[in-house]
Amino acid sequence: MNRTTIDLWVGIFVTLGALALVFLALKVGNLSGGQIRSPYSLTANFDNIGGLKARAPVKSAGVVVGRIQEIHLDKQHYQAVVTIQMDGRYTFPKDTFATINTSGLLGEQYIGLEPGGDPDDLKPGDVIKKTQSAVVLEKLISQFMFSKAAEGPATK
Numbered sequence: 387m388n389r390t391t392i393d394l395w396v397g398i399f400v401t402l403g404a405l406a407l408v409f410l411a412l413k414v415g416n417l418s419g420g421q422i423r424s425p426y427s428l429t430a431n432f433d434n435i436g437g438l439k440a441r442a443p444v445k446s447a448g449v450v451v452g453r454i455q456e457i458h459l460d461k462q463h464y465q466a467v468v469t470i471q472m473d474g475r476y477t478f479p480k481d482t483f484a485t486i487n488t489s490g491l492l493g494e495q496y497i498g499l500e501p502g503g504d505p506d507d508l509k510p511g512d513v514i515k516k517t518q519s520a521v522v523l524e525k526l527i528s529q530f531m532f533s534k535a536a537e538g539p540a541t542k
Contacts, residue, residue, distance in 0.1 A: 424474025426510035427455065430484045430497070435466045436520030438486055438495045444470050445487075446499040451476040454497065470497065470514075479504035480512070486520035495520060 435457065444452035452472035460467050481502030488495050499514075508514070 425452075425471045426474060428452075428470045428472055428508055428510075428512055428514055430468050430470065430514040430517050431460065431463070431465045432468060432486065432517050432519045433465055434519040434522060435468065436486060436488075436495055436522055438466075438468070438497070438520065442494060442496050444472070444497045444499060446476070446478070446501065451499065468497070477507040480506050480508055481516065482508065482514055483516040483518070484514045485518040488520075 438454065438457065440454050440457055442454045443450045444454065450473075452470050454468055455471040456469040458467050459465070478499055479502045481504040483500040483502065485498045485500070486495055487498045502516075
């Protein structure tokens with residue numbers, strides 16, 4: 387092979403490698419997620435959202451039913467207000483319960499929706515009233531340590 391042909395093949399492989407890296411970066415960053423059809427927004431208030439981030443998934447029974455659109459602090463009640471963009475294919479009852487969960491022990495955090503039994507569904511712009519904040523591992527460990535320290539030394 388002559389030098390021009392080798393340079394051409396090297397250029398093709400470098401371009402394919404760069405495209406593969408961009409594809410993987412978009413997949414990891416949840417930026418190339420599937421298209422949401424007829425989206426609608428819901429909000430939920432949490433006392434503590436832990437490490438929850440915008441664009442994190444919203445799941446029900448393990449299926450992604452939406453994504454977190456925005457997170458901000460309510461200055462009156464000092465709660466995190468999470469705006470969720472739901473896929474229009476899915477509707478949930480008004481008494482749906484929203485929890486902040488973690489994928490695995492140290493994985494990403496997401497919102498899990500557990501539907502209730504109310505015959506009326508949540509409408510665009512509604513607030514999910516039943517929420518459970520994130521479990522902060524550091525807080526649990528400190529509570530355990532302080533409770534053990536309060537007990538004093540073990541007696542035999």
